[in-house]
Amino acid sequence: MLDNPHPAHVVRDPPREGEDKLAPRLTLSGISKSFPGVRALHNVSLSLYPGQVTALIGENGAGKSTLVKIMTGIYQPDAGEISIDGQATTLPSAHAAFGHGITAIHQETVLFDDLSVAENIFLGHAPRTRFGTIDWRTMRKNAREVLETMRAGHIDADTRLKDLGIANKHLVAVARAMS
Structure with a gap:
């Protein structure tokens, strides 16, 4: 060995x-x-x-x-x-x-450039209305809260990911893990 x-x-x-x-x-x-x-x-x-x-x-x-x-x-x-x-x-x-709240954020993140920051954060677990549709207002509000919690409130939840720099894209990946 x-x-x-x-x-x-x-x-x-x-x-x-x-x-x-x-x-x-x-x-x-x-x-x-x-x-x-x-x-x-x-x-x-x-x-x-x-x-x-x-x-x-x-x-x-x-x-x-x-x-x-x-x-x-x-x-x-x-x-x-x-x-x-x-x-x-x-x-x-x-x-x-x-x-247990343990996850890894890899160097090569799997995010979607054509979706908004909020959509990327809550992809696969978006908040829903009582009718089962995506609750867009709650999703944007929750995205802003997650970003604020990690001191990344300068990132607008409505911005398309493709309009962010690489460092902010990584912050969105961290926010996704935290969500």
């Missing part, structure tokens, strides 16, 4: 005032994962805290994607423990991870 010669590194924002006392929302402890002929992860630990940005940095093959796939329920670890809010848990599927 080959060890990974280029392990990933974790970079975090420094905690904001008062955040250093917060408990992690998601903790991975002693995570290991192997594939035929290579050990992708060995005894990896990571804690994610609310309100804090964390980046996984490393060369190709460092294990970043493998770790994210374990966090999002796509892969199962060979060893180690996953805890959410201090409670040990398993994430047997991406659906189970999503049920």
Whole structure:
């Protein structure tokens, strides 16, 4: 079995005032994962805290994607423990991870340029009227609320995605995950 010669590194924002006392929302402890002929992860630990940005940095093959796939329920670890809010848990599927509020936003986002920001945010789960049609007013209002929550209120919910720059498109992808 080959060890990974280029392990990933974790970079975090420094905690904001008062955040250093917060408990992690998601903790991975002693995570290991192997594939035929290579050990992708060995005894990896990571804690994610609310309100804090964390980046996984490393060369190709460092294990970043493998770790994210374990966090999002796509892969199962060979060893180690996953805890959410201090409670040990398993994430047997991406659906189970999503049920805990865990999702990944990939570099190549799946968004639709000809739809509005609000439509992209609520694609597949748009609010409905009592008649079963899309409640456009509520969808735009909810989109604005999600964008405001993540400090992206400068993005107009009615703007077509194709009219946004790449950074704002990524913010819309984050808003979609948060919705």
